Amino acid sequence: KKGINIMEIFPAFEIGWLNGWIFMLIFFLIFGIVIKTCPKEVITRLYDNKGWTRTQYIFTKLAKLCALIHLILVIFTPLNIGSIEFIIGISIFLIGTIGFVIAVINFKKAPLDKPITSGLYKISRNPQIMTLLLVSFGTSLMIGSWIAIIIIIVSAIFLHFRILGEEKRLTQQYGDAFLEYKKKVPRYFIFF
Template identity: 35%
Template sequence: MSILQISAIIILILFYGAYLTKLIVQKRKGIQTTQLGIGSKSKKTLLVEKLLKFTSFVIVPIELISILLDTNSFLSEKVRISGIVLAAVGSLVFIIAMVTMRDSWRAGIPAEDNTQMVTSGIYRISRNPAFLGFDLTYIGYYLAFDNLPLLLISLFAVTLMHLQILEEEKYLANRFGTKYLEYKKNVGRYLKIVPF
């Protein structure tokens, strides 16, 4: 097994391990972290969330198989290493976002939970750092282990993440009103320098 493969597996374990740890910690506190596709939401929101949930499960074995088979011969070694670095940065961004949100973090729009609006830490430079982290990780894995199934599932996942952000923005505007709208003006959807 190459250093690239070992690095990718370690990043994969850290990324999904952090997510599972958050699930367990919040469950012990009586918090249902995963709220994708449940609750009374619009049909569009439920569809996006159900597809996102399904894709989140499907992408893991595709990433793992891509790493283990390592059939990449198209991209240069520099691009592949850059992909691993990008995946590592994405994982770090995701973990920092989760930790910063504390018990207000959810996967999906909370059906009934009374969460707090978080604008500190990494949320000062990105309104959606967890989604940014996912996107960077998925793109990084594709660059490192380029193959058609990984490309297709990564593009689909990134698209669904963006659609989920759009649904969450509606929810946050309704939930937090002017406070969220002011925050939205000052911090970009993905990065502060990109305010769209």
Template identity: 30%
Template sequence: MKNEEHLPILGVGPFIIIPIILISILSLVFSYYEIIPLYQIKELNILFFLLGIILVIMGIILWLLAVVNSRISQQIINNNLVTSGVYSYVRHPIYSAFLFISTGLILISQNIALFFLPIIYWLALTIAMIKTEERWLLKKYGDEYVQYSKKVNRFIPFFN
């Protein structure tokens, strides 16, 4: 049963995404200027760079699909559980988008010493979603959200 009051439009996003993006950007800059030790596999630098660019572009597209195409802010205000469009492939596409972007930035840095960061980001996002937004969604939408979450993965599209 839907309550009249809607869920927070931004959720916990700013509290977890801003640090993740800042850490990723600083890692890229610090690697570039060799402020932190730079460990590279020179033969794979182009591959890492290209994969990083692809992930950043995928993240931007995913964000646009979630925010603009799905009109998520309006859906939240209207108390609708969005399960179509990009939300039929991933439950938290906005967080996924930033996970892709931050992972892309780490790959662009070409510093293999930083390749553990996306795993930490994924763990932090997973814990944050389970402890906050998924509880809110479960409380608000009940079995409808349970059924949806059984079919759709939390962060990585297509892998459930």
């Protein structure tokens, strides 16, 4: 039966070795290794939420809640190995994971007193969030779950409002340098 399933709204939950948790574990191990190589001031910059509004905190918490629900779905849902969705999903997952590592390395190498404008930040003002969404979307396809995809879309909407607030703070922090960067580079990718 494995490999012939198509996307389901609510795939069956079960505890197993061939569930989506394998890929999330791989991603989190890679994430941990990459973050461990960052100096303390880079990590502080990465998680800086000074000046956030109450709305930003709320949207961030809602996005994290969606991520937690998605993680639970992935942990307890078997991989749909052999399906076209699995093949597409693993490809998207790998692109997202590699992109995330590159984005964090770009972030790590950037001067602390300027907006980050090199590497993936040349094509997106938010490559870490975009690649993280790719990882989650790819995993959702690998488990063949429409509900997991819907949860990621809802999370992306919440993250959009967080990003809008971050950009206000970055404009205040970096002034004209960030405004010029905003004119040249899309918020997400290519055209938007």
